[in-house]
Amino acid sequence: MSNEADNPATEAPGLPWDVQDAPARRATLTRILVRIAREALQGDDLESLLQGICNCLVVELPVPIASIILLDEPATHFVREVWAGELMLDPQPIATGWPVTRGASGRCARLGTPQLILDVDDDPDYIAGHPEVRSEYLVPIRHRQRLHGVLNIECTRPEFLDAEACAVFDAVADVVAGAIHFARIADELTEANHKLERLSMSDGLTGIANRRRFDRQLEADWARLARERRPLALLIVDADAFKPLNDALGHLRGDECLRELAHLCGRFAGDGDLVARFGGEELVLLLPGCELARACAIAESLRLAVADAAMPHPASPVAPHVTVSIGVSACVPQANVPPEWLVATADRAMYAAKQGGRNQVRAADEGVAASAAGLSQEPPREAAAPRR
Template sequence: MASRDPKPGWPAVPAENAGDAPTPAAMLAEILAQVSREALQGEDLDAVLRGIVDCLVQRLPVAIASIILLNDVGTHFEREVYAGELLLVQPELDNDWPVTLGAAGRCVRTGQPLLVTDVEGDPDYVAGNPSVRAEYLVPIRHRARLHGVLNIESTDAGFFTADVCAVFDAVADQIAGAIHLARMADQLEAANRKLRQLSSIDGLTGIANRRRFDEQLQADWARCARERQPLALLLVDADRFKALNDACGHLYGDECLRQLARVCAQLADGEEDLVARYGGEELVLLLPRRDGAAAGLVAEQLRALVEEEAMAHPSSTVAPVVTVSIGVAALVPRPQGSPQQLIAAADAALYAAKAGGRNRVEHPPVAGAEDG
């Protein structure tokens, strides 16, 4: 079948379809539109880059298309994503590919597109596949930031005409915008995660705050009810804490609370355990899948460890050091029940511990519920 002579670098078009053949400008517009879609639809930066190189090798007659990203300081290549009909031997990108090496490094150093028409004769070319004959590299730059290099390799030494190179120059500009958008999205998500984390942390002690505890209690109650597993709660109160603040000052009292939180965190060693500041000098340990006996052991260990810390308490009527009273409650939640039942039971147990002389653990049965 007769064919029209193609424009150098573009696929041949059958003569009977010549009138319908896309021009390089039209093909470029389609490619740029698809690159834009990849930038907007990719789940993360890797997905965006993968979609772009796949698009290039599907739409253009290139053997290899790769995007090589720089590290934040621009001294080394740290990541490469490629697609193509040829197997590309990739270097290990663990900070061992400095921009002082390779044709890609030369492209970064000069900041200009680099056309290698004879890879065997180029002193900087690093062979990725022996079938490659020519290579075109374009800096991927968004405003003042150089993100990396678009690398196109061909088995045809004459493939990279001026028109073809212009296509890849435009694609590199589009990729730069796509990378910028993806990184902005990543940074925004990281900032949102940080904000969510900060909103759930108590600023004084560094453990979870009351809001985080309330959310976790609801979730654990529902899960343990479904699984018929016990849920335990320790309500911990620093004994005579107001007297400690009055005698030693609030700065010392704050440091004692921080140390108390650290001791509590040591005992919350299960993956599902949560330590939180409940309010004032009260802390809580939420212990899913712990029955009353197990929770009581944790509470007694905690009481003893706090006393061993020997944080001075000159005005305590209980001991010369900071001590804690602990109320323990444990039950198997019922779907129709309320987490407030567990809190009320732990609070009643704490009241009993205080009434019994403080520096002690109390674990009365929970009325109207299966004991854990």
């Protein structure tokens, strides 16, 4: 809730309820409702909002216990309770699920109507929370057809729960219902945005990270490992003679091949590593903390795994099955060197593997791969040539 000092004319509690005359009591009830409505519109934290509502009711009114009990999605169990009051409630197993078949609160949820209990001793469903409580008013918290929970007001003085006070609690329950509804919409929108973000970072064909995600991860790992002075390795994996594969077996078979290659690459990625589709038939493995020798060993194991998978390739000039050429680069990143350096050197190594006969691993020049210190521009590019 807002700091009461911000709005002293409307926020500060007035005289105690017992010494207020009828107009003053109506003004108090109106002030409480306005305050709660304003907080519901301005608040962005549902938990603190619900707690603030309960606090407001017990501070402003002769209400020793005010609670908001929330239901699960199918409205069969109470699963969460927020409460405030001067009387300590006996612990109830709300966290493990309190079925709506029990208690006066459950009756309120089942019937969907307010329940006024002027004498708790006369109510067969009442379950005592404190021995001093003599009366109780329960209001369903409902937004349209969705029942969110129950507002529970427990009193030691039955005469307080007159028609005027109950009408205010009815209105408070409506405000709470609206606040919960909009909070849940906000949560759903947040989750939808997260899902869209994840989709925007994934390759639709293979399910692994896409080029956008790779570029972002490369930049982040490069900056972090430059600070830590630790190596970063990159493998560029290219399917050999991929166009002839598509021509011979069709694009659907080519797509299956890419999905299988992505799966095989994933087997060699550990925690913190990234497998991504770089473009076309090229896949990449980004390996933070990995030195060149280990990266080359991983690349060779991956090459052998692809060969062992024996995916048919009747049009390959290399083997009767799918093979890959892999370029490897590794360095200790430097802040004054762009991360694209790693991509360019691995790309050159992969091009060398293609030129050397395919189905092999080639590493970037040892001097280049050992450290990027002192480099300020990309390495010279070879003339463009088809890789296949």
